Structures are given as C-alpha cells and as structure tokens.
Amino acid sequence: QVQLVQSGAEVKKPGASVRVSCKASGYTFTTYDINWVRQAPGQGLEWMGWMNPNSGYTGYAQKFQGRVTITRDTSINTAYMEVTGLRSEDTAVYFCAREFEGGLDVWGQGTTVTVSS
Amino acid sequence: AIQMTQSPSSLSASVGDRVTITCRASQDIRHDLGWYQQKPGKAPKVLIYDASSLRSGVPSRFSGGGSGTEFTLTISSLQPEDFATYYCLQDHNYPYTFGQGTKLEIK
Numbered sequence A: 001q002v003q004l005v006q007s008g009a010e011v012k013k014p015g016a017s018v019r020v021s022c023k024a025s026g027y028t029f030t031t032y033d034i035n036w037v038r039q040a041p042g043q044g045l046e047w048m049g050w051m052n053p054n055s056g057y058t059g060y061a062q063k064f065q066g067r068v069t070i071t072r073d074t075s076i077n078t079a080y081m082e083v084t085g086l087r088s089e090d091t092a093v094y095f096c097a098r099e100f101e102g103g104l105d106v107w108g109q110g111t112t113v114t115v116s117s
Numbered sequence B: 001a002i003q004m005t006q007s008p009s010s011l012s013a014s015v016g017d018r019v020t021i022t023c024r025a026s027q028d029i030r031h032d033l034g035w036y037q038q039k040p041g042k043a044p045k046v047l048i049y050d051a052s053s054l055r056s057g058v059p060s061r062f063s064g065g066g067s068g069t070e071f072t073l074t075i076s077s078l079q080p081e082d083f084a085t086y087y088c089l090q091d092h093n094y095p096y097t098f099g100q101g102t103k104l105e106i107k
Helices: none
Strands: A002-007 A010-012 A018-025 A034-039 A045-052 A058-060 A068-073 A079-084 A092-100 A103-107 A111-115 B004-006 B010-013 B019-027 B033-039 B045-049 B061-067 B069-075 B084-090 B103-104
Touching: A002 A092, A002 A103, A010 A018, A018 A068, A018 A111, A034 A068, A034 B033, A034 B069, A045 A092, A045 B069, A045 B084, A058 A068, A058 A079, A068 B045, A079 A092, A103 B033, B004 B084, B019 B033, B019 B084, B033 B061, B045 B061, B069 B084
Parallel strands: A010 A111, B010 B103
Antiparallel strands: A002 A018, A018 A079, A034 A045, A034 A092, A045 A058, A068 A079, A092 A103, A092 A111, B004 B019, B019 B069, B033 B045, B033 B084, B061 B069, B084 B103
C-alpha cells in the first residue's frame, strides 16, 4: 500500500542540525510533490516547505528560508528535511506528506525532534 | 502569504449534533482549500479537498462548501469518532497555510 515511513525520534542540542528522512513506497516517488509540516507541542500545524521529487525543485515558508533544506534521493525513494541552527522553539513533531489531487493524502507517522541542552 | 482565519477555535457538541466550522482566507483562493482531521498523537487525515470534494473513504456526513475567501466544513450528525481537531489548509499558492485549528469536544 501507499505509505511514507519517517525516521526515528531525535534529541539535539541548541545550535545543532537534524535531518529527518521520509521513505515512500507503493507508488512512483517522482510523480507527486512532498510537503513538510511541523507541530510544536500543544500547537497547530505549520507548513514548512515542499519539493518536486522529479526535478528536485523546492520552496519554503519565509520563516524557514535559509535554515531548512529539503532534498531527495530518487534511487531509494526518500525525501529528507534538514533543519540547521536548532533552537528550543524547533521542538516539534515533523511530518512529511504526499500531495495528490489538491490534498495532502498520505502522511508519514511523524518524527519527534527535541531540542534541549 | 495568505492568512487563514479559522473559527471557532473550540466547539463543544453532542453526538448527533450538526456542526459547522469556518475558514476565511485573506485573499481569493478560488476552490483551493482542504479540510483535515487530526486525533491526538496521529498524523492529520484529509477529509475534503478542492473545497467540496469528499476524499474516498470519508463518511458522507462530512461536507465542504464555499469558494473565494469563505469556506465551511459541516458534519451533519456527529459521531463519537468525530471528536478531534480540524484544520483548513489553503493550497492556492505557496507558502501553503493552515488555519489555527478547531478542537471539537464532547459536551
């Protein structure tokens, strides 16, 4: 079946970087855009950015420009989202999601990133 | 960036009630809006896309309406499994933006 499986939880110190992976299966990875969304504890959903896995073209919310990078490895059907210069406010659950026919129809299970000294 | 204003932020209702949640966009987004349901500890799930199209497998008690700047999600007869948090998401242009969410609680 169509699914996105994300990497496991991470604990990082302030100033460090984290890379979260999102492995796609059950469909042709390069056909549909991948979006990244995060959710801080007890807060709402926040859209971070997107990538076209075929071209590698990306776009980001202004808040994340320069600090977030989305990439992919098409040989293993995997998208990555890296955040640099982590701060406590980046503590959140990070989700990848496939965009299909105008909706984010398949989501990863989420990756908890905790930033703490 | 397009701002999405969702209301109410919380809603208390009973099983069998009809409820409506509203999202307003800061500019015309045509029909480019989706509705998502999220339960605690889970990833969101798309219910409605393109403002009024019901996702396959989603019960017909969910419906979406509106266009331009004003949109609604209606649940015609609340079921116990519907108590969750709901978000709208505009995908008209980048950056996509979510509404603040509506927490639907049991009265």
